[in-house]
Amino acid sequence: MSDKNREGKRTARERLAVERQREKAREKRRRTLIVSSAVVGVLGLAAVIGVIAANSGGGEEDTSGPVVVPKGAIGQDGLAIPVGKDSAKSTLTIWEDFRCPVCKVFEDTYRSTIQELTASGKLKVEYHFATLIDGNMGGSGSLRAANAAACSQQAGKFPAYHDVLFENQPAETDDAFADNAKLTELAGKVDGLDTDVFKRCVDDGTHNSWVAKSNKAFQDGGFRGTPTILLNGKDVYADQANPLTPAKLKKLVEDGGQG
Structure with missing residues (x-):
């Protein structure tokens, strides 16, 4: 095999290896984005649930009126x-x-x-x-x-x-x-x-x-x-x-x- 052919095959292998590395890098970035989005979604949902739990039922209730004792209460x-x-x-x-x-x-x-x-x-x-x-x-x-x-x-x-x-x-x-x-x-x-x-x-x-x-x-x-x-x-x-x-x-x- 001539030096020229050997050089061409080596170059092709190198290009293929580089492309494989690029594909791996792209796949890793894709997985990272998916996981990050999921985490953000979960944290956002948790925050919403926390706000709902904390704010359910409205604000302060009025307990300043007269004390009305229910009929039959004792003590x-x-x-x-x-x-x-x-x-x-x-x-x-x-x-x-x-x-x-x-x-x-x-x-x-x-x-x-x-x-x-x-x-x-x-x-x-x-x-x-x-x-x-x-x-x-x-x-x-x-x-x-x-x-x-x-x-x-x-x-x-x-x-x-x-x-x-x-x-x-x-x-x-x-x-x-x-x-x-x-x-x-x-x-x-x-x-x-x-x-x-x-x-x-x-x-x-x-x-x-x-x-x-x-x-x-x-x-x-x-x-x-x-x-x-x-x-x-x-x-x-x-x-x-x-x-x-x-x-x-x-x-x-x-x-x-x-x-």
Whole structure:
């Protein structure tokens, strides 16, 4: 083979190698652009979701009006809604936030036991409301749901509506309870609650200042968080080394709350 032919083949191989390197470089740039675009898209979506979660439910709610205590509320400043007979020997005090997922876990776990004990006359429950999730996550669902619960107490339908709210609790980052229409819609699940009077109470925020006063009492009480569960004044839910169970709660109540 002549030197000229060998030189021509070497040049062709070199051109082919250069072209292959260029193709690899182009493919690498293409993959980089695809990955970068995907990352930007994910970050942008996360930012949008964060803004939606933080801003759901609008701005600050008006809690400056007169404190309207719902009918039948008891205790200091009328901040507790009672369920059960006054003659019950044991009292369970529950501090809850309707947006609080751990509160829903408590309700789902203990609901049937508490209902059994109140129906038998052994236990009285006093419900108090806090609005911690509104403060932590933004929004107003804790406040509006608690106001709606107070409206249901005014209508004599509190126990059933309280349970409906927790059974239909949205995700913690979803401030769905800030929508008064949603709260009124859920009232349709309680016989006789979906009335014009209830809807007006919800839309007007009739008990907003009462809820705000309850939340302040929670903060002033130095409680660790929601739910806070006290049996005859003793915290029976905080000790995770000796956790409460439905069976243990039932035994404590039947033993007169001594544990």
